[in-house]
Amino acid sequence: MNLIVALPGEPLPKEYFDVRFEVLRKPLGSPRGSELLNDDDKAIHAYISLTPALSEGEGAEKIIAVGRIALIAGDGSVKDPVGSNCPAFEPLSSSSSDLRPAVQIRQMGTLPEFQGKGFAAKILFALEETAKQHWNARTGWLQARLNAIPFYEKCGWTSYGEEYDVNKVGAHSSMWKKLRERNTQ
Numbered sequence: 709m710n711l712i713v714a715l716p717g718e719p720l721p722k723e724y725f726d727v728r729f730e731v732l733r734k735p736l737g738s739p740r741g742s743e744l745l746n747d748d749d750k751a752i753h754a755y756i757s758l759t760p761a762l763s764e765g766e767g768a769e770k771i772i773a774v775g776r777i778a779l780i781a782g783d784g785s786v787k788d789p790v791g792s793n794c795p796a797f798e799p800l801s802s803s804s805s806d807l808r809p810a811v812q813i814r815q816m817g818t819l820p821e822f823q824g825k826g827f828a829a830k831i832l833f834a835l836e837e838t839a840k841q842h843w844n845a846r847t848g849w850l851q852a853r854l855n856a857i858p859f860y861e862k863c864g865w866t867s868y869g870e871e872y873d874v875n876k877v878g879a880h881s882s883m884w885k886k887l888r889e890r891n892t893q
């Protein structure tokens with residue numbers, strides 16, 4: 709198993725986006741291309757690949773799980789390529805800087821046959837740690853599909869506020885996690 713972290717602007721293999729499409733977009737009936745986000749080149753990405761077994765012959769490594777984290781400049785509200793509106797993270801709407809630098813997790817996905825084996829947790833932890841090192845990130849934010857809430861809770865994230873519907877995707881809950889105390893580096 710290889711865990712790869714790509715800093716902003718570093719190249720990503722096509723298979724990274726294939727996994728995103730298969731797990732997060734195809735099930736919604738969204739077209740190819742909708743898995744690409746406008747700010748992917750500004751995000752930190754992490755993915756896990758497996759070396760194929762000898763019995764399967766030689767070949768490229770198989771990517772099985774992906775995720776990304778990015779700095780939140782405003783309040784986090786965004787319209788993404790499938791036409792869904794992600795609402796603001798209310799605590800970030802105030803002028804207080806106590807929560808910043810703030811970062812957002814998006815596009816976490818593990819191929820169905822590899823789920824429940826701890827791969828996404830490894831990716832999430834690597835994204836959190838890299839965001840702390842690279843951006844000095846203090847808090848993390850995300851909008852979780854309801855099915856994914858137990859996964860994020862196991863990884864130390866907390867839901868807050870009311871559930872809401874994200875157009876074309878379904879019910880979501882906002883979650884957050886403190887990544888770093890105020891006076892630590």
Ligand SMILES: CC(C)(COP(=O)(O)OP(=O)(O)OC[C@H]1O[C@@H](n2cnc3c(N)ncnc32)[C@H](O)[C@@H]1OP(=O)(O)O)[C@@H](O)C(=O)NCCC(=O)NCCS
Pocket residue numbers: 731732773815816817818819822823824825826827828829830851852853855856858859860862
């Ligand atoms: C959510 C998702 C990324 C989790 O990936 P995964 O690789 O299966 O997660 P992990 O195996 O690393 O899970 C870590 C822990 O959370 C638990 N967990 C994961 N998904 C869970 C679920 N739906 N319900 C309950 N527990 C869950 C695991 O059992 C594991 O627990 P453990 O540490 O006690 O063994 C994956 O289910 C997925 O791709 N879902 C479809 C796409 C999606 O909804 N993405 C999130 C969008 S917000």
